Amino acid sequence: MGGTDWADWQRSWDRQQEWYMPDREERFRVMLDMVGALVGPEPRVLDLACGTGSITDRLLRRFPDAVSTGVDLDPALLAIARGTFGGDGRVTFVTADLKDPEWTKELPYDTYDAVLTATALHWLHSEPLAALYGQVAGLVRDGGVFMNADHMIDPATPRINAAERAQRHARMDEEKAAGVLDWAEWWALAAQDPVLAEPTARRFEIYGEHADGDMPPVGWHADTLRAAGFGEARPVWCSPSDTLLLAVK
Numbered sequence: 001m002g003g004t005d006w007a008d009w010q011r012s013w014d015r016q017q018e019w020y021m022p023d024r025e026e027r028f029r030v031m032l033d034m035v036g037a038l039v040g041p042e043p044r045v046l047d048l049a050c051g052t053g054s055i056t057d058r059l060l061r062r063f064p065d066a067v068s069t070g071v072d073l074d075p076a077l078l079a080i081a082r083g084t085f086g087g088d089g090r091v092t093f094v095t096a097d098l099k100d101p102e103w104t105k106e107l108p109y110d111t112y113d114a115v116l117t118a119t120a121l122h123w124l125h126s127e128p129l130a131a132l133y134g135q136v137a138g139l140v141r142d143g144g145v146f147m148n149a150d151h152m153i154d155p156a157t158p159r160i161n162a163a164e165r166a167q168r169h170a171r172m173d174e175e176k177a178a179g180v181l182d183w184a185e186w187w188a189l190a191a192q193d194p195v196l197a198e199p200t201a202r203r204f205e206i207y208g209e210h211a212d213g214d215m216p217p218v219g220w221h222a223d224t225l226r227a228a229g230f231g232e233a234r235p236v237w238c239s240p241s242d243t244l245l246l247a248v249k
């Protein structure tokens with residue numbers, strides 16, 4: 001494992017994700033602005049569906065006295081995360097399925113100042129997502145925050161949605177022609193890597209290409225979080241395709 005360039009895998013993951021979300025870094029920046037504003041500069045954070053630990057990485061650069069627990073089910077992305085943060089006492093990674101009713105038992109802490117997640121919960125259907133929001137409400141301390149940055153589609157705006165989609169795909173086609181790696185091509189690369197090949201094969205057994213969930217509108221997320229026990233919930237940032245929803249307990 002010593003020979004693997006984890007920073008290189010992180011960079012190529014970032015480039016691949018940015019092809020889908022050119023505003024990804026701005027989303028992370030606003031997320032951390034709100035962490036600082038609401039729970040201060042030394043938060044205990046749960047990086048939910050952490051993938052390679054992108055949120056944890058930005059968190060620790062911004063707030064070096066923070067601690068983070070990353071939780072995910074993907075063995076290949078977790079291998080990159082563990083390789084990147086190995087030996088950093090501020091970070092723990094946990095392998096768990098967020099659809100498992102018992103997953104919170106695997107965590108090293110009972111409560112968190114902030115639970116943060118990005119580009120992940122649309123892999124869940126609304127019913128398991130509502131159940132997950134109930135579990136998240138139990139993990140966030142009073143006064144703590146939950147933030148979800150993700151695709152949230154409003155079915156009441158079909159013409160806007162279609163125009164946004166067409167614009168986004170035109171940009172992606174242009175960038176693709178210039179050589180950007182898409183999701184499938186990135187995974188094909190991982191499958192050829194001597195260290196990542198085995199966990200990549202396992203992740204395809206778990207998920208297939210990726211899981212198909214729902215992308216409910218912002219109002220659904222805010223209502224469901226309030227019903228789960230959060231006192232306030234509203235968007236703090238949005239782009240034409242994505243929203244960063246903040247809930248305070």
Ligand SMILES: C[S@@+](CC[C@H](N)C(=O)[O-])C[C@H]1O[C@@H](n2cnc3c(N)ncnc32)[C@H](O)[C@@H]1O
Pocket residue numbers: 017048049050051052053054055071072073074077096097098099117118119120121123124211
């Ligand atoms: C597109 S990646 C985003 C990762 C990271 N948050 C980022 O912004 O780069 C989606 C992540 O959600 C995770 N995920 C999806 N469903 C999950 C589940 N049921 N349990 C745990 N993790 C899950 C996947 O394994 C994957 O790492």
